[in-house]
Amino acid sequence: MKINKIYSAISVALFATALTACSSFQEDDLFDESASLRITKFNEDLQARLVEQSSEGKHGWVIQYFVGSESKGYNLFGRFEASGKVTLASNHPYLRGGNANKYTEYVSSYEMLREDGPVLAFNTWNDILTVFVDPVDPSQAPSTIVNDGEGMKGDNNLLFHAYEDQNILFRGQRHFAGIRFVPCDRPWEDYIADADAFKKSITSTTLNSYYVTDGKDTMYFSGLNNGLFTYQERLVDPLQSEPCACVFSVDGFRMKNKGQLGEKSFQDFTISEQKDCLYNEDKTVRVVPTWDYYINDCSSMWRIKEECFTPEQQKLYAKMAEEVVKVNSKYVLDSIAIGRRSETVNGVTKRYPALVACIHGPKKMGKTPTFFPYVNMGIYKPEAGVLKFETWQKDMPGNAHMNETFAATELRSLCEQFAASVLGTYKMVPNDYFRPTYVSLVPVDGGNTLQLNLKKIVD
Numbered sequence: 001m002k003i004n005k006i007y008s009a010i011s012v013a014l015f016a017t018a019l020t021a022c023s024s025f026q027e028d029d030l031f032d033e034s035a036s037l038r039i040t041k042f043n044e045d046l047q048a049r050l051v052e053q054s055s056e057g058k059h060g061w062v063i064q065y066f067v068g069s070e071s072k073g074y075n076l077f078g079r080f081e082a083s084g085k086v087t088l089a090s091n092h093p094y095l096r097g098g099n100a101n102k103y104t105e106y107v108s109s110y111e112m113l114r115e116d117g118p119v120l121a122f123n124t125w126n127d128i129l130t131v132f133v134d135p136v137d138p139s140q141a142p143s144t145i146v147n148d149g150e151g152m153k154g155d156n157n158l159l160f161h162a163y164e165d166q167n168i169l170f171r172g173q174r175h176f177a178g179i180r181f182v183p184c185d186r187p188w189e190d191y192i193a194d195a196d197a198f199k200k201s202i203t204s205t206t207l208n209s210y211y212v213t214d215g216k217d218t219m220y221f222s223g224l225n226n227g228l229f230t231y232q233e234r235l236v237d238p239l240q241s242e243p244c245a246c247v248f249s250v251d252g253f254r255m256k257n258k259g260q261l262g263e264k265s266f267q268d269f270t271i272s273e274q275k276d277c278l279y280n281e282d283k284t285v286r287v288v289p290t291w292d293y294y295i296n297d298c299s300s301m302w303r304i305k306e307e308c309f310t311p312e313q314q315k316l317y318a319k320m321a322e323e324v325v326k327v328n329s330k331y332v333l334d335s336i337a338i339g340r341r342s343e344t345v346n347g348v349t350k351r352y353p354a355l356v357a358c359i360h361g362p363k364k365m366g367k368t369p370t371f372f373p374y375v376n377m378g379i380y381k382p383e384a385g386v387l388k389f390e391t392w393q394k395d396m397p398g399n400a401h402m403n404e405t406f407a408a409t410e411l412r413s414l415c416e417q418f419a420a421s422v423l424g425t426y427k428m429v430p431n432d433y434f435r436p437t438y439v440s441l442v443p444v445d446g447g448n449t450l451q452l453n454l455k456k457i458v459d
Contacts, residue, residue: 036114039114039117039118040114042118042160043112043113043114043118044112046112046118046120046160046168047080047082047112048082049168050078050080050120050168050181051080051081051082053080053183054078054079054080054081058183058184059183059184059185059186059187059188059191060077060078060079060080060087060184060188061077061078061079061080061181061182061183061184062075062076062077062181062182062183062184062191062249063075063076063077063078063088063179063180063181063182064179064180064181064182064247064249064254065129065132065154065179065247066177066178066179066245066247066256067132067152067153067154067155067172067175067177068150068152068153068154068155068172068174068175068176068177069137069150069151069152069153070228070243070245071152071228071245072226072227072228072245072246072247073227073245073246073247073254073256074090074092074132074247075090075092075191075192075195075247075248075249076088076089076090076092076128076129077089077090077184077188077191078181080110084109084110084111085107085108085109085110086107086108086109086110086122086126087105087106087107088105088106088107088108088122088126088128088129089103089104089105089106089128089188090103090104090128091103091104091192092128093138094131094132094138095127095128095131096127096131097127099127103188103189103192104127104128105128106126106127106128107126108122108124108125108126109122109123109124110122110123111123113157115159115173116159117159117160118159118160119157119158119159119160119173120157120158120160120170121156121157121158122156122157123156126156129154129156130156131154132151132152132154132155133151133152133154133155133156134151135150135151136151137151137152138151138152150175153174153175153177154172154175154177155172155173155174155175155177155179157172157173157174158170158171158172158173158179159171159172159173161178164180166182166183167180167181167182167183168180168181169181177256178256178257180254182249191250194250195248195249195250196248198248198249198250198251198252198271199225199248199253200459201434201435202224202271202278202289202434202435203224203225203434204225204434204435204457204458204459205225205459206294206457206458207289207290207291207294207434207435207436207457208222208223208224208225209221209222209235209289209290209293210222210224210287210288210289210290211286211287211288211289211290211384212231212259212261212285212286212287213261213285213286213288214261214262214264214284214285214286215286216262217261217262219231219232219233219261220232220233220234220235220238220290221287222235222241224246224253225459227245227246227247227248228243228244228245228246229243229244229246230242230243230244231244231259235290235293244256244257244259251270251271252268252269252270252271252278253268253269253278254267254268254269255267255268255269261285264280264284264285265280266280266281266284266285267280267281268280268281269287275432275433275434276288276433277433288384288433289433289434291428291430291433291434291436291439292381292384292385292386292387292428293381294436294454295387295428295430295436295439295452295454296379296380296381296387297340297381298339298340299339299340299342299351300339300454300455301337301338301339301341301356301358301372302337302338302339302439302452302453302454303335303336303337303358303452303453304335304336304337304338304450304451304452304453305438305450305451305452305453306335307451308448308449308450308451310421310448312421313418313421316414316417316418316421317333317336317418319410319414320333320336320357320411320414320415320418321333323406323409323410323411323414324357324359324406324409324411326408326409327405327406327408327409328361330361330362331359331360331361331371332359332360332361333357333358333359334358334359334360335358336355336356336357336358336418337355337356337358338354338355338356338377338379338389338452339353339354339356340352340353340354340379341354341356341372341374341399343399352374352376353376353377353378353379354374354375354376354377354379355374355375355377355415355418355419355422356372356373356374357371357372357373357374357411357415358370358372359371359372359373371401371405371406372399372401373399373401373402373405373406373411373412373415374399374401374402374415375402375412375415375416375419377389377390377391377419378390378391382425385427385428386425386426386427386428386444387425387426387428387441388424388425388426389419389422389423389424389425389426390423391420391423402415422450424443424444424445424447425443425444425445426441426442426443426444426450427441427442427443427444428440428441428442429441429442435457436454436457437453437454437456437457438451438452438453438454439451439452439454
């Protein structure tokens with residue numbers, strides 16, 4: 001995969017094409033006068049569009065703003081008046097005067113310029129936008145000026161690029177970052193709250209990597225919750241990674257630059273109706289959270305819900321509980337879990353897939369002693385969304401709790417019988433694809449469905 005970074009100068013020809021579609025002139029018009037008139041007329045129409053969306057009863061514009069440096073994108077908001085006054089708003093972290101991360105509005109002026117093409121210029125200071133243009137980089141330490149004096153490489157002069165349905169595409173005149181104006185459909189503070197809520201619904205620090213797939217080829221996003229994520233060809237020890245900024249909307253996110261997967265391109269992703277993935281513009285590429293890695297590779301143990309036990313498993317579980325109290329009458333079998341346990345053998349720590357008996361003793365000195373005797377199993381993820389349990393691996397070392405604390409009981413044999421009862425291949429179906437709290441294991445060949453209770457994902 002590669003990200004196509006288009007940093008080309010905007011030529012007069014580009015605008016001539018756009019302007020010709022909007023106006024017609026007599027063939028005998030002078031070229032200089034015609035070009036000048038066309039740009040003037042186009043500027044007037046563009047300003048009228050900005051003002052019309054800002055009229056009473058409407059909510060102005062969401063400005064999906066990107067800068068030239070490697071920084072995430074930002075939602076700014078704009079309301080334009082025909083008089084040349086503009087109100088901008090945001091809650092980004094670089095607002096000054098103690099307003100960082102607080103919703104703030106600021107009024108200044110704007111102008112439609114005629115240069116190589118139509119230019120929307122924010123030509124006076126505005127706390128919302130101008131901080132990105134300042135030579136002082138607000139993302140660094142206070143008063144830090146980068147060597148080239150460019151700060152975050154933001155732009156306050158925006159060259160018109162294209163219309164996209166109701167949206168308007170611009171590029172920074174100096175640093176060429178793509179900036180999109182989208183009609184806002186709700187009050188600005190509501191949009192901020194809804195976009196933040198959506199971001200939280202699909203990201204977390206716990207589960208923060210994603211498949212990017214067209215059904216044939218697959219790459220990965222990681223770090224999406226930071227708004228400046230990376231592409232990589234694999235999750236573990238990637239050979240290369242490329243950063244890309246994004247900005248969240250109320251139902252998806254937009255990337256700073258277009259990405260490429262095979263012959264498929266993408267820049268905007270929107271949540272599916274089933275809320276199990278995000279689709280690109282033409283639904284040929286999906287972003288799917290790697291929740292199956294979280295379930296299969298996480299060091300935590302996932303407890304099996306007792307209500308889904310078969311009658312045979314219920315009997316085995318009851319016998320396990322009887323064996324546990326033989327060691328200490330106050331010990332309690334809390335649950336049976338699937339997971340990976342860490343063991344140090346000959347000074348080397350390894351993680352083993354296992355079926356675990358979770359046991360706790362009576363509280364002593366404010367603490368509850370816990371024991372995790374386990375038997376080794378083969379637990380694999382043969383493909384995305386699939387989990388396979390194979391015969392337990394007896395040649396691997398058992399842990400001290402099983403070998404010592406419960407050595408005189410039948411607990412090992414009972415655990416091995418329980419392990420045998422869950423062998424097979426299962427389709428994993430989480431209750432929430434982005435922030436799961438449990439997953440159902442549905443046997444692909446029919447049979448008993450298991451449910452693993454997961455730890456609640458928190459930020």
